[in-house]
Amino acid sequence: MLKRISFLFLLSLFVFSCNGKKEKSKETPVEELEEIEQTETSLPLQDLNLPDGFKIEVFAEGIDGARSMAMGDDGTLFVGTRNEKTVYALQDLNGDYRAEKIMVLDSTLEVPNGIAFKDGALYVAEVGRLLRYPNIEQQLSSPPQPEVIYDDYPTEFHHGWKYIAFGPDGKLYVPVGAPCNICERSDEDERYATITRMNPDGSNREIYAKGVRNTVGFTWHPETGELWFTDNGRDMMGDDIPPCELNRVTESGQHFGYPYCHGGTVKDPEFGDKFPCSDFVAPVQAMGAHVAPLGVKFYTGNMFPNTYKGYAFIAEHGSWNRSSKVGYKISLVKLKDNEAVSYETFIDGWLNDDTQEAFGRPVDILFLADGSMLISDDFGDAIYRVSYSDTQLAKL
Numbered sequence: 040m041l042k043r044i045s046f047l048f049l050l051s052l053f054v055f056s057c058n059g060k061k062e063k064s065k066e067t068p069v070e071e072l073e074e075i076e077q078t079e080t081s082l083p084l085q086d087l088n089l090p091d092g093f094k095i096e097v098f099a100e101g102i103d104g105a106r107s108m109a110m111g112d113d114g115t116l117f118v119g120t121r122n123e124k125t126v127y128a129l130q131d132l133n134g135d136y137r138a139e140k141i142m143v144l145d146s147t148l149e150v151p152n153g154i155a156f157k158d159g160a161l162y163v164a165e166v167g168r169l170l171r172y173p174n175i176e177q178q179l180s181s182p183p184q185p186e187v188i189y190d191d192y193p194t195e196f197h198h199g200w201k202y203i204a205f206g207p208d209g210k211l212y213v214p215v216g217a218p219c220n221i222c223e224r225s226d227e228d229e230r231y232a233t234i235t236r237m238n239p240d241g242s243n244r245e246i247y248a249k250g251v252r253n254t255v256g257f258t259w260h261p262e263t264g265e266l267w268f269t270d271n272g273r274d275m276m277g278d279d280i281p282p283c284e285l286n287r288v289t290e291s292g293q294h295f296g297y298p299y300c301h302g303g304t305v306k307d308p309e310f311g312d313k314f315p316c317s318d319f320v321a322p323v324q325a326m327g328a329h330v331a332p333l334g335v336k337f338y339t340g341n342m343f344p345n346t347y348k349g350y351a352f353i354a355e356h357g358s359w360n361r362s363s364k365v366g367y368k369i370s371l372v373k374l375k376d377n378e379a380v381s382y383e384t385f386i387d388g389w390l391n392d393d394t395q396e397a398f399g400r401p402v403d404i405l406f407l408a409d410g411s412m413l414i415s416d417d418f419g420d421a422i423y424r425v426s427y428s429d430t431q432l433a434k435l
Contacts, residue, residue, distance in 0.1 A: 252317025
């Protein structure tokens, strides 16, 4: 599917390249789109490969640049974007697992990749600040102007988009990516290459984890309560190194290696002599180089077979600078005693290995109350739903 690039977006890139920063966004009233008529999807879902008994369908299509997802208390699915400047609200009005109604809450935000929901409020992360829309599901037709709860994050665009989520401690977790491919700039701002956390009102911000190059997905283990996060490995070291990572934080203040060590064992050619890899926390699972792991979630539902419970599902967005593309799939990390025992493919086929062309790039994962899985796709502009049933298995 060809991506639409507007003149205004190109102009914004020009302004950024000249100034190094973007203008703060201005809030706009909600724009309500017409209800979507149920039609056959144009996406080639038949090209996707799933385990026996599983089925993938379109939950919503035409969601330009769909990225992070968050579910409201009343069943509204909120979807963030990156370059599209938009946050969407999707509603399944008749319970058929297809969104019939799509609303645009704001279309002038500064890279609103990260969204989270808590106590009736929608939280949105721009590059440099955090916004809160209180009581949002009762005001979708006329949403309130957002409250700015924090506005002092770095404004660099490089790795400036954020994934946000509330932890079991009630705090809001917000990463700050490294403003480069590889650099050592913590002396300029100690928050670079970290995961921070704060109270829901923006107070008491602190650094929780260090040495994190660019995480765009994290979650908490359902039994231990530990934070697990994906991290994108550095570029320009070749096709096969360094690996991307799945990490686990066991205590506040741990350092995960960047920019000195990658994947637990790979010394950085520029900064690696400063500290040995043994000084840092190694990943739970070293993933493929350049696969770009983003969203990660543990399965706790009851729809999938019991063997999947407690396993980590990861959205691999896919490579952009490798001689042959990799990723573009949903992977599965199986765990035993809180340690990884295997790393394998769960769904693939968005990338045609022969032609090297892709029709989709998975971004985020969210599990519904019935145990089915939603997957966002910012290239196919879609949200997919993955379900399992013995009936589907019997048809094979």
